[in-house]
Amino acid sequence: MPRSDEQNRQARERARESILDAAIAVISERGASGASIAEITRRAGVAQGLVNYHFGSKDQLIAAIMDRWFDTLLGLPQAEGSPDEVLAGIIDAVMMATAFALPLQRAVLAMQQQPSTHRLFAESEERHAAGVTAAEDAVRSLFRARGAADPALEEVMLRSTLEGIFMKFAVYGDTYPLEDARRWVRRLYGLPEPEAPLPLESRPGEGEPRPRASGVV
Numbered sequence: 054m055p056r057s058d059e060q061n062r063q064a065r066e067r068a069r070e071s072i073l074d075a076a077i078a079v080i081s082e083r084g085a086s087g088a089s090i091a092e093i094t095r096r097a098g099v100a101q102g103l104v105n106y107h108f109g110s111k112d113q114l115i116a117a118i119m120d121r122w123f124d125t126l127l128g129l130p131q132a133e134g135s136p137d138e139v140l141a142g143i144i145d146a147v148m149m150a151t152a153f154a155l156p157l158q159r160a161v162l163a164m165q166q167q168p169s170t171h172r173l174f175a176e177s178e179e180r181h182a183a184g185v186t187a188a189e190d191a192v193r194s195l196f197r198a199r200g201a202a203d204p205a206l207e208e209v210m211l212r213s214t215l216e217g218i219f220m221k222f223a224v225y226g227d228t229y230p231l232e233d234a235r236r237w238v239r240r241l242y243g244l245p246e247p248e249a250p251l252p253l254e255s256r257p258g259e260g261e262p263r264p265r266a267s268g269v270v
Contacts, residue, residue: 069107071097073121076114081159085115085170115170119177122161125154127184136198141244143192144215145251148235151219152253159223214238225264233262 056064075097079088090111094101108114129150132142151158164170178185189208196204215238222229232250239246 065107068097068099068103071099072104072107072114073117077118077121077156077160080115080118080163081156084163085167112173115164116173116177118157118160119164119174120180122157123177123181123184125150125157127181127188136195137244140192140195140199140242141239141247143195143211144235144238144242144244145247147215147219148231149251149253151215151222152231152251155223155226158219162220162223211242214241221264224266228262228267229264230262 072093076088076093079093079096090101090104093114094104104111104114108117129146130142132139132146134142161174165174189212192208192211193204196207201207218231218234218238222231232253235251236246
């Protein structure tokens with residue numbers, strides 16, 4: 054029995070998502086230059102020609118990964134309440150995304166650093182410029198409500214701190230004290246200690262933290 058138009062549409066969407074997920078995994082392991090279309094489609098379980106069908110080229114596939122990263126960041130859930138409660142919610146949401154989107158984070162981190170793909174990152178950033186600016190302005194409003202002398206700089210430094218944490222977690226994996234880092238950032242901004250740890254496999258460690266690259270090997 055032939056498939057309906059809706060079934061065909063769903064099959065195409067599944068194939069596209071499989072390619073995108075496989076590309077994220079391969080690039081997170083090998084970098085963009087070391088990720089071949091053959092390996093990506095092998096892991097996705099699809100024909101190589103489907104990359105051209107869905108994305109057009111390897112660069113456009115990479116651009117789709119960048120877009121997913123921005124969509125993930127801009128789609129993080131927002132807490133409600135006082136400025137302190139909202140700021141604590143932002144910190145927690147970023148920590149959760151760091152833990153659960155590790156292959157995506159690692160893939161984008163690798164591509165941000167490479168001259169050959171930095172242009173694609175900049176182009177994706179431009180496509181999401183309105184959302185990025187709105188997110189920045191929302192955080193700056195929080196710092197303004199908290200009485201910060203320079204809300205814009207506070208937002209930049211918060212973003213730098215959280216991005217630094219995700220970069221280190223990408224390098225050190227579960228040996229990086231993510232829950233402890235969450236609590237440290239909260240204390241940095243004078244926020245209350247969380248009532249419970251994030252639902253992560255890692256928990257606050259015992260003794261001194263010793264991040265090691267072997268944590269992701």
